[in-house]
Amino acid sequence: MTVTTRFAPSPTGLLHIGGARTALFCWLYARRHGGRFVLRIEDTDLERSTPEAINAILEGMSWLGLDYDEGPFYQTHRFERYAEVLERMLAEGSAYRCYCSKERLDALRTEQQTRKVKPRYDGRCRDLQAPPADATEAPVIRFKQPREGHTVVDDRVKGKVAFDNAELDDLIIARGDGSPTYNFVVVVDDMDMQVSHVIRGDDHLNNAARQANILKALGVEPPIYAHVPMILDEAGKKLSKRTGAAGVMDYRDAGYLPEAVINYLVRLGWAHGDQEVFSLDEMVEYFDIADINHSASSLNPSKLDWLNQHYLKMLPRGYVARHLARHLADLGIDPARAGGPDLETVVEAQAERSKTLVEMAQSSAFFYQTPSAYEEKAARKHLLGSETILEALQQSLHALESWDAEAIHEAVMGVAEAQALKLGKVAQPIRVAVAGGPVSPPIDITLELLGKDAALSRLESARQWAIKHAEA
RNA sequence: GUCCCCAUCGUCUAGCCGGCCUAGGACACCACCCUUUCAAGGUGGCGACACGGGUUCGAAUCCCGUUGGGGACGCCA
Numbered sequence: 023m024t025v026t027t028r029f030a031p032s033p034t035g036l037l038h039i040g041g042a043r044t045a046l047f048c049w050l051y052a053r054r055h056g057g058r059f060v061l062r063i064e065d066t067d068l069e070r071s072t073p074e075a076i077n078a079i080l081e082g083m084s085w086l087g088l089d090y091d092e093g094p095f096y097q098t099h100r101f102e103r104y105a106e107v108l109e110r111m112l113a114e115g116s117a118y119r120c121y122c123s124k125e126r127l128d129a130l131r132t133e134q135q136t137r138k139v140k141p142r143y144d145g146r147c148r149d150l151q152a153p154p155a156d157a158t159e160a161p162v163i164r165f166k167q168p169r170e171g172h173t174v175v176d177d178r179v180k181g182k183v184a185f186d187n188a189e190l191d192d193l194i195i196a197r198g199d200g201s202p203t204y205n206f207v208v209v210v211d212d213m214d215m216q217v218s219h220v221i222r223g224d225d226h227l228n229n230a231a232r233q234a235n236i237l238k239a240l241g242v243e244p245p246i247y248a249h250v251p252m253i254l255d256e257a258g259k260k261l262s263k264r265t266g267a268a269g270v271m272d273y274r275d276a277g278y279l280p281e282a283v284i285n286y287l288v289r290l291g292w293a294h295g296d297q298e299v300f301s302l303d304e305m306v307e308y309f310d311i312a313d314i315n316h317s318a319s320s321l322n323p324s325k326l327d328w329l330n331q332h333y334l335k336m337l338p339r340g341y342v343a344r345h346l347a348r349h350l351a352d353l354g355i356d357p358a359r360a361g362g363p364d365l366e367t368v369v370e371a372q373a374e375r376s377k378t379l380v381e382m383a384q385s386s387a388f389f390y391q392t393p394s395a396y397e398e399k400a401a402r403k404h405l406l407g408s409e410t411i412l413e414a415l416q417q418s419l420h421a422l423e424s425w426d427a428e429a430i431h432e433a434v435m436g437v438a439e440a441q442a443l444k445l446g447k448v449a450q451p452i453r454v455a456v457a458g459g460p461v462s463p464p465i466d467i468t469l470e471l472l473g474k475d476a477a478l479s480r481l482e483s484a485r486q487w488a489i490k491h492a493e494a
Numbered sequence: 495g496u497c498c499c500c501a502u503c504g505u506c507u508a509g510c511c512g513g514c515c516u517a518g519g520a521c522a523c524c525a526c527c528c529u530u531u532c533a534a535g536g537u538g539g540c541g542a543c544a545c546g547g548g549u550u551c552g553a554a555u556c557c558c559g560u561u562g563g564g565g566a567c568g569c570c571a
Binding site: 183227329 | 495496497498499500501504505506507508518519520521522529530531532533534535563564565566567568569570571
């Protein structure tokens with residue numbers, strides 16, 4: 023049997039972090055076993071499905087690098103096939119037409135709720151031989167669920183889960199307008215696409231029993247189910263659109279690398295001993311459904327930050343630089359045209375002091391554009407009264423023949439010694455002068471990257487500022 | 495309400511087919527070291543088996559219950 027997994031999102035919103043992890047697990051399992059991974063868009067809800075949401079899913083998958091072997095399949099393109107199976111079930115007697123009105127169903131539901139029993143269809147039309155004379159609405163089609171016994175779902179993460187068939191009512195598999203519903207199309211698709219392993223959120227565990235029964239009615243062996251626990255937000259609550267960056271693409275925009283997000287996601291609900299950092303190859307090699315946790319997990323943003331920084335430091339500079347470019351662009355900076363330092367050297371200098379690419383872009387902007395203003399507090403502390411130091415620095419740096427970190431370091435040290443100051447006393451004024459604030463990479467590297475002309479002119483501006491504010 | 499799932503540090507988790515666990519790792523936090531700012535790095539610290547019953551020579555590990563979370567109960571997916 024070739025392993026086939028599928029990711030089957032409904033295009034009604036973003037590809038959120040929970041869906042992304044489900045997709046990752048499915049992808050990993052298929053890759054692990056040299057199987058197929060298919061993408062299926064569950065768009066049978068014409069009201070809520072949107073092209074934007076479809077794009078968001080496709081974009082998110084591709085950003086994460088989760089490539090699929092087949093699809094995307096759209097369920098709206100398969101209505102003929104569903105109709106065919108519906109006809110067959112009607113003919114075989116495993117499904118029946120139900121003429122109950124929505125009003126009756128609603129009344130039934132509220133009545134059951136007040137009686138404190140589980141709301142379910144009472145089966146009024148189950149054994150009807152002909153349409154009732156007073157039928158007013160187009161009939162829906164219901165699946166004829168077994169009435170007796172139990173249905174056992176042998177779940178690979180939850181174990182054997184038994185449902186009393188009396189709990190499972192006759193669910194609607196086609197609406198009054200003839201369009202098929204979720205629990206039915208899933209079954210037909212999984213059957214047609216020969217899905218061997220259904221890996222999905224455990225909010226579907228209850229559905230598994232009904233789906234397995236439909237499959238059996240169709241004479242097909244149900245797939246292997248693996249219901250993975252949910253992902254909760256930081257507060258341990260269900261993820262909602264309001265929970266900040268819930269969409270995968272929001273993570274990109276917030277400055278995270280796909281490698282970090284993937285690595286973070288794989289450790290949510292799954293572990294391989296004590297290992298925290300995994301290459302894609304390692305994930306594929308080690309991933310196993312048996313190691314998936316049983317309980318829900320909450321998001322831990324600071325751990326994502328840590329992983330992101332790890333990848334910022336470890337991944338090839340050129341690769342990180344390409345990602346950094348888009349965030350610089352968001353700040354209106356085009357490194358190529360701004361004439362500043364090579365992006366890769368910036369990445370090298372900034373990686374260990376950045377959690378995200380957004381941070382890195384912000385703290386590196388000064389390399390490409392003169393800061394519009396000094397941070398007030400820093401300027402007061404480090405620039406005020408530093409005219410002499412700044413002037414000495416200008417002279418000493420101006421005299422440098424080769425503009426490299428080593429020479430710059432010597433020059434700065436020289437000024438500090440000449441004035442009997444600790445290095446910090448002269449480095450901080452330089453930082454504020456060139457970067458606008460008190461933080462930057464080591465001062466010699468900062469100046470080297472910035473370039474001699476820019477460095478000297480910013481030093482001069484800072485000196486002017488110091489003179490002007492000393493008078494006031 | 496009914497049914498289903500779950501329960502180890504603040505968070506992610508190792509362990510779970512019982513003794514190697516005075517419960518390990520990671521993130522976060524705190525302290526110290528390093529230091530040219532901020533970081534990064536190093537060292538150390540804080541910190542959990544939800545509760546109650548069993549079973550057993552022995553339970554985080556097995557069983558039952560309680561409590562607490564979560565999910566499902568739609569002509570949504």
